[in-house]
Amino acid sequence: MAIAAKIQGFMESSSWIRKMFETGVQLKQQYGPENVFDFSLGNPSVPPPPEFYTALEETVKEQPPNKHGYMPNAGYPQVREEMARLVSETQGVTLTAGDLLMTVGAGGALNVVLKTLCNPGEEVLAMVPYFVEYRFYADNHGATLTLAETNRDFSLNIEAIEAALTPRTAVVIINSPNNPSGAVYSAESLAALGSLLERKSNEFGRVIHLVSDEPYRSIVYDGIDVPSVFSHYTDSIVVTSFSKELSIAGERIGYIAVHPEITDHDAAVDGMILCNRILGYVNAPALMQRVVARLRGINVDVEEYRRKRDLLCDGLEEIGFEFSRPRGTFYLMLPAPDGDDIEFARRLQEEKVLVVPGRGFGLPGYCRVSYAVPDETITGSMKGFRAAWESYRSGS
């Protein structure tokens, strides 16, 4: 094989996902897309808010010098300032432009952070279930992903985290609101995590960084707030994107915010700016930097996602499914009736309902259902969910 062995291996080990995807495409061709109920994707379904389009049009009309050219690798100074104000509000800790850098989405942000912080052979600890890309992102920089279980309601399990920390742990990464569980970690659990990391950093004689991946911060329901990570641990970093908050995932715009009191602050920020450059991102897309800087506090219509969540959850509960109702994001982890996620996904596929087996997220026994879909997909799928459910009851 002419390509790198590792990449060839990645493709072979993910061939089941491709096969599932191809089966979905086949089903849509065979029965018509309106008769296949696809809950397998994570693409925001609610349109960008009207303010986004206005900001885009206004930004396109502006004519500052060198408008589409290079700017400093960290981003436009005025955009970094604006983001610092935004994060100061959401985190309750005062940041300045020098604590911020603009990135190519949260994916770019996470790679920049992990390259800056991890020595080869070190570990990145994530919570189960976890966003699938974390394993690749750690591996990109010679680190290994390790995992800690969460509680039954997907909340943080501090004992499990303590047991999973080792002297090689460079980074603990949390994702709240969580893709794929929809859980939002409480302030109490973040305080306990902060205390634990402080104690273990001292014990191991090295800083354990806490990275909070927050692209769903504004996609929460039932009046809850996502607690601040910065308030509970100084060696912490927030990464995020505007992909979900503004439904502009294709535009690749996000940022890194570094706690102003992080250990070796300037080396950390300068290292991230260097890594943003040498990883080939160079800078966050210029035009979109200016656009998002105009939109502080503007979000998609979260009520739309709330309505979809309830439409899905009410329907599934009526059938008999039991699960933790997500408090944020647009994902639900649905337990397989007999604990076998692959079999559950297969039976749903027979009913033309497409979901993703949880083992891809480190949690076999569950399937991920993304409800960023048209209402008709949800209502139309209920017959299929019921048939799959009953196939277990009847023992067939």
Place this chain on the structure above:
Amino acid sequence: MAIAAKIQGFMESSSWIRKMFETGVQLKQQYGPENVFDFSLGNPSVPPPPEFYTALEETVKEQPPNKHGYMPNAGYPQVREEMARLVSETQGVTLTAGDLLMTVGAGGALNVVLKTLCNPGEEVLAMVPYFVEYRFYADNHGATLTLAETNRDFSLNIEAIEAALTPRTAVVIINSPNNPSGAVYSAESLAALGSLLERKSNEFGRVIHLVSDEPYRSIVYDGIDVPSVFSHYTDSIVVTSFSKELSIAGERIGYIAVHPEITDHDAAVDGMILCNRILGYVNAPALMQRVVARLRGINVDVEEYRRKRDLLCDGLEEIGFEFSRPRGTFYLMLPAPDGDDIEFARRLQEEKVLVVPGRGFGLPGYCRVSYAVPDETITGSMKGFRAAWESYRSGS
């Protein structure tokens, strides 16, 4: 130190560049920016063509569904098709959409290609002088950059390349028109390189890929054409961006074109699509994909750069400098009169003329002069260039 040792090391070893940059900032503060002649940057100075602004405005007005959302990791199918037509024209080999993927600039493209093709411990061979980021890009994926000398006029030295190839060489990377030398490699030299790589691939029993980094393809002078790499070697890949051709370096939009007859074609393309995702780029910025697809064959006003080149080169020749007049890009490699590039840059800095020592590009003894600057910078600098030149003549 709380950050990765490697990144700390990178920052320490590049501290002289930072110091130079800071001295430049100080000089501008002290004497006024109009009295400092800065040739140290590579930011296009010619504005985007009017067609770019029209295309941007029209694209913003379009309202296709999911306009700013995720698309396939390889890019929009219609954009890939349009780029395939473009590359088919410039390379003289017929490509289809399946040979193309859209990337976050050429920096993103190069990282995707190197991750897909290089096993850890393998080598990436570049020509001297080389674009500084190549060393980082190879290192990102566990590969090592090796170097081959070029001829006195910066043309390819096939014997030097043959001597530098080893059984561990996974990729040979060329950059023509070349940053920083301005050289354009001839069709004859590409044919010789293709033959050599074919022979050595057979000898070593592994495919040696040729990667052609071509962001300056359209920035050439004196009626020359940049020859096709695809015509001379099938295991070849072209990477590029629109940064220089459209003066939109900040927007991060480029692509990878894979030779339709490359060994293991589908694995190579699928591997690159996977790497585009797992390196955190995910996809090229959505809006700019649609914009560049409307602009096939449109370029900045190259005549402007040609005029600047001649203004600079005529002036320097009149003083007495001898050098290879660049045939493309907006860079000139100027030999240090006594062969010491650091000292030459220092003497020019005394005259408030800022250039970059060539050792950063693997070529001590030269300084890089970027003429993507206002005409006044060029005319204003001549007094300083003359004084530096005379300081060598007088032996002071």
